[in-house]
Amino acid sequence: MLATLRDLFLYNPEFRIGAILLGLIAGMAALSLASPYAPLDTFVVAPDLPPSFAHPFGTTSRGQDVFWQLTFAIRNTLTFGIVVAVLSRLLSLAIGLLAGYKGGWVDRVLMAINDTFIAIPLFPILVLFYFVLRDAMSWAALAIIMALLGWAYDARLIRALALSLKTREFTYTGVFSGMTTRELLVREHLPYVMPIVFATTMNNMNWSIGLEVTLSVLGFTDINSPTVGGMIYWANQHTALVAGVWWWIAFPVILVVALFIGLFLLAVSMNEHIDPRSRLRRMGAEGGA
Amino acid sequence: MSPTVAANGETQRPTTETPREPVLRVDDLRAYYRTRHFGVGREVKAVDGVSFEVRDNEIYGLAGESSSGKSTLLKAVAAAMRPPLQVVGGTARLRFLQAKSLHEASSAELAQLRWRKLSYIMQGSMSALNPVRRVRRSFEDFAARHLRETGAAFEAKVVAHLSQLRLDKSVLDAFPHELSGGMRQRVTIALATICRPDLVIADEPTTALDVVVQKDVLDMIRDLQRQSGSSLLLVTHDLGVHAYLTDRLAIMYGGRLVEEAPTEALFGNPQHPYAKHLIASLPRIGEEAPKAALAGGPPNLAEPPAGCRFHPRCPLAMERCRREAPVMTRVAPNHRVACFAVAGSA
């Protein structure tokens, strides 16, 4: 596994760029531990200062240092994405494998529900949830809700894979050697599914973080815990753009875009690594040259 | 199927005495797979110095176990190569081609002669036809240009041609997935032959079919070939098919030819130890003794053995075989072998 990662890093530009971007962002998040300011305190520095040596990303109209504020924001945002990803992976794995392996009515029922979740417009539902939970809508709650809504698409992928695995010999031998469904799925199928799970994790993080940013920018989340979206929300509250405090919006946006591109590139390169056809294409492309 | 069948097949065979410029001449052709993944370069010498020719109006067979490089050779002479497969040396000359080798011809020139002069029957006809296109449209796509006919006239021609393959014209309106394997294979054959090309290249055309269907398909192929007068380069690992259909036969091993002769000669009197083994291992009616299996497996073409590629498995292997590679040597008119033990020092 590590060897593959090293190879990917050495020979796959997408992976390289993505990894570097994420590395930088993770580093930034880690810096939050060294922040001289508490994340929620305002007017700790002079407001509305443009970027300078003292304040590389400038300061907000709330008297916060954009750089240090960002370190907290990106940390929370990242954590959020990871939590949602992990939870929803578990769901889609369980459901996908079960449906794919059991087949029959189990499969039909599960996939019917699955497709329903794919087809339902999520955003209205999320907004509604916000208005139900109000200040109980901490980002933890949001993460759980998103996880509950965000498993469907990948569950389909995993099911498809499980279907193909089902017809392989080791499945039969497994069955004949009297393994329980659980054992079979965990011992025999999981290893084959894992790569796809990793790849989908990236996409899922993109999805969840994207929604989180959007929701909090519209003020539909808990503004007590700083996130990237939350920063943009406050900036809008202070009409930062028309007030000329562009750095308050620009840097969060740049950072979040970097995050998205990083995740996306990782997902792409991993997919390619998993899908032999595209890998062959890559080989061909370079061999032919 | 047994050579005896082949033998009476032979009686109707018109003999071709005066050889003129062959349809296809392959000279010392080398085609390698060159791959580079995660920085590690890899080279598979799938075809490594092969020479032979296909003459007018003959069915030339190419035999060999899987991974002997025969399909690659076919791709090479059909100019059907995509990376990572590439020709690294030698020529494959088509009579009706200006360029001195297929692989130097411009894509325009190739496009010109494809299907009119040179056509191809693909292995695994299951996937050779566009799944979302009706058969009729495939015929239009493939042949209309060359037949220079359209509408009713074209249709009539296609239907006539199909009937030669005992296909009803209703198949024209079918989608590939609606046809049986045999029908689909015949459709591809019809596609490949409708323009009466000088050379048809067929890669395992009947492998996917069951024996009964196989037989009539083979018959149809032969009939078509006879009355169209085009030459056929047929590749299959199934010696039975060769025995039944081909005029001349070459046997390939580890990316090289090891023996070439008129089919009945080769079956009757194989020279090369490998050829001997192949023929010997053919089942014959009423025999008891189990066949002696050949030790070892086919060579890894990434690192082929030095010298004769067969020597690790060869019963007659001698010191020289480990060092030099034997070349094809004439042991009789129309009969060439690449083996020191047989052809002596050539």
Added chain:
Amino acid sequence: MRFRATVLGAIVCASVGFATLPGVAAAQGLFANLPRNETLILENPEGTIKNAGWFNIWAINAGSQSNGLQQAALDTLWYIDPNRGLDGVWQNSLAADKPQYNADFTEMTVKLRPGIYWSDGVEFTAADVVHTVTTQIKHKNMRWSAALALNVDSVEAPDPYSVHFKLKKPNSRFHALFTVRWNAVWIMPKHVFEKVEDPLKFDFNKPVSLGAYVLHSYDSDGRWYIWRLREDWQRTTLARYGTPGPKYLAYVDPGPPDKRVIAQMNHELDVIHDVAPEGMFTLAKQSKSSVAWFKGFPYAHPDPTLPALIFNGQNELFKNRDVRWALALLIDIKAVSMASYRGAATISAIGVPPTGRHPESYHEPLQDWLANFELDTGKRKIKPYDRGIGQQIAEMLRPSMGEQIPSDPKAIAAAFGMGWWKADPQAAAELLEKAGFKKVGANWLTPDGKPFTVRVVVEGEARPVMTRAGSMIVEQWRRAGIDAKVDVAQGTLVTRRAAGDFDTLISWSVETWGGHQDLSFFLDSWHSQFVAPAGTPQPPRNWQRWSHADLDKVIEEIRKVGFDDPRGIELGREYVKIAVREMPTIPLMSYNVFTVMDTTYWTGYPTAADPYTDPVPNWANSRAMFVKLKPKS
């Protein structure tokens, strides 16, 4: 190849189309076919009106109120101007004179102004007033049904120009129902409404105006309304103030704050209702033609409304006055003023808005009393009032704002307010301990040993300034070791406020006439008789659900003295003193509205220099602007 070429071609065409289209359509600006220099464009803070075609303002919660309907098209008996007024604060509008009550305030007689006509040519008479009252009493779901039914025993019109009310019980403030402070009971056209069988289902479209403007056109999606000056505007009550300037009024929804700023910079929005302070500063800096209430900082118009931190008086924690006071002393009002208004706030230590004519009647006379006010922290007596804080805020701002900050103390007091409570964590701690709280490590525990948790409910982006004030107070409390959190209620604020579903709340339970010293407008609702039991909805405006015997006495006495009786002011001061001692709400500052006006097309807006009315365009009182505005020549 050609395939690809065509595709790329298509893209090019598309993008070219995108690029040129604006040019083509640019011909028509914000408004198509409307003479810009005759049109006054104002923001309607109600935003986009869902059922645009509804003009029956007497039906509850139906259409828009401040889309020009109540400012330009309707009228009623009296107006009280929140500022100085065109010819005094009190305006007899449809009434020819002030209301006449009998001795015990059980009857009210109104003389009406003759020669006033509806826009369809019918004359306005006492019959319209009577119909307005009787109709709403008859249909109990109409906007003022309950209020009228509760008070009016009978109403009749002895002659076309006088109306006589008999009241069910004494009420010296009955006329307030018909006196415009933002709005009032509007008079409905009898000749229209007598023909409809169910006035609740009648949309009154298109409306018949009693005001100087008639509906010209409106957007079926509810984004804009255009009103045209009546040819016979001389036959309306506005005529006596002169000729209305704008021929057209356009009330529009300009979108969120930044869009409003952009719109005015492009001179497509003459009057912005409100923006965030930063928006205000941007306009002040970048838009030469924009003016606000104050020429310089703090710009904003102080509404006669007093945002405060409101305790839930039914929450055990806040039943103790010492706790309320402790939390007040943990607030650094300077920081709150900076955080919320960037300093552009008019602070007030007492429960009366520091605006209009209130300072002269309440704030100034009470300064000495406040300065000497003593508070017993349990360990010692302190004098928490610091009369210099307004001054200090001004000094804080002077470095950055420079000469925009006035130096004359009176001007400073007018702009930034007078004094407030000195932040005093030490005293606060003593008070909390006195109340049985314990500080363990950095955190305060309640008497029963639980963490001292306080949620501050704010409204969110709908009211950015209030939200910021709340966040700042939370921060200060948190630093003092209290587990405080902001709770953004968004649209639910109103409900939760009424239901008492909050610990503390940034809102206002103090609203006044502004132009008149009488406090009954809000104070009457503070009577203990209206405090709903916990869990049941609370009638406006005593959101703190707090009651006090002394205050009840004051309120009951006010009900029996005349509207203009100076005794009313003395009683008002009594209320102030009780509220200071008890601190049921922590008064913060006046609700300063950043109303910005563009002088590109119009001049003569109301400002602190010429405070003839409130420029805030959703107030019905803002109609006074129309006669003072002159086209820029």
Added chain:
Amino acid sequence: MRFYATYLAQRLGQFLLVVFIGINLTYLITHLTPIDPVEQSIAAVTSFGNTSPEAIGAMRQSLRELYGLNGAPHEQYLAFWRRIATADFGPSLSAFPTPVSTLIARALPWTIGLLATATLLTWVLGNLLGGLAGYYQNKTSLKVLAIIAMGLHPVPYYIVAFVLLVMFGYLWPLLPIAGGKAMNLGDQLSLAVVLSILKHSILPALSLLLVGLGGWFLGMRSLVSNVVSEDYVVYAELAGVDRRRILGSYVMRNALLPQVTGLALSLGAIFNGAIITEQVFGYPGVGSLLVSGVYAGDYGLVLGVATVSIIGVSTAVLIIDLLYPLLDPRVTRA
């Protein structure tokens, strides 16, 4: 055609399931909201007005009856389904007494007009370019396009919309930043109106295009580069079939199939788009209607919009599913 029948049955069942679950979800959530419509209405009445306390008490009582919020939960639920069946969501509370259906009917054309066109445009364009990029793998122009797509694709929609708004509304005020058409144009259709509508739709449409394009582009590109190695494509090339024909009828045609399914699946996301687009660009439509409904605690309205959106989206999906067999003759066999 028995296959098609079963296929059809499956699709219909799925459709009904989506609608059922979706609507129940919204009903559940909306009825858990803390917002009390009556208090909201009273607040609207009294927020500035001078109404006396007892008066409010009286009004509250009558409003409760008026809005029929007094029934037991299960009665409300049954009544609710009855109303859905008759597409009658009662009067809007925040726009009383206008029926919710009227409000939605007024807003729907805007949303459909903008989103449907933008989405289809995006889909077609994205697939065309992606197909070309996949087929002509070493055309620099397309490589550049691919890089742009990669850059844009992962950016959250709000950010793109927001940046566009700032660029063309503020930094370079070229386009209107609010509304569906210029004011005071009148409702009758004229060239001016059409132009104005187009002009107002540019920014929203552009934002949707920019965000959507990348996904389709990249998806199609990789699909195509898989399809080109399919035997039937290789075979057609060996046969010297016309390049454009191969690209069109062999490569694109087959690669497009998954994209069609993708379109169906992405329709749900379109409605998310509606809300944000309409919020950011102040564009009229069901999205902003929903948000305002939620703010106002307008049960009827929120339910109406959510329901309509769910039914609308699933219907669109259904239609695509039903058309799919025409594109892929194999599907009804599978």
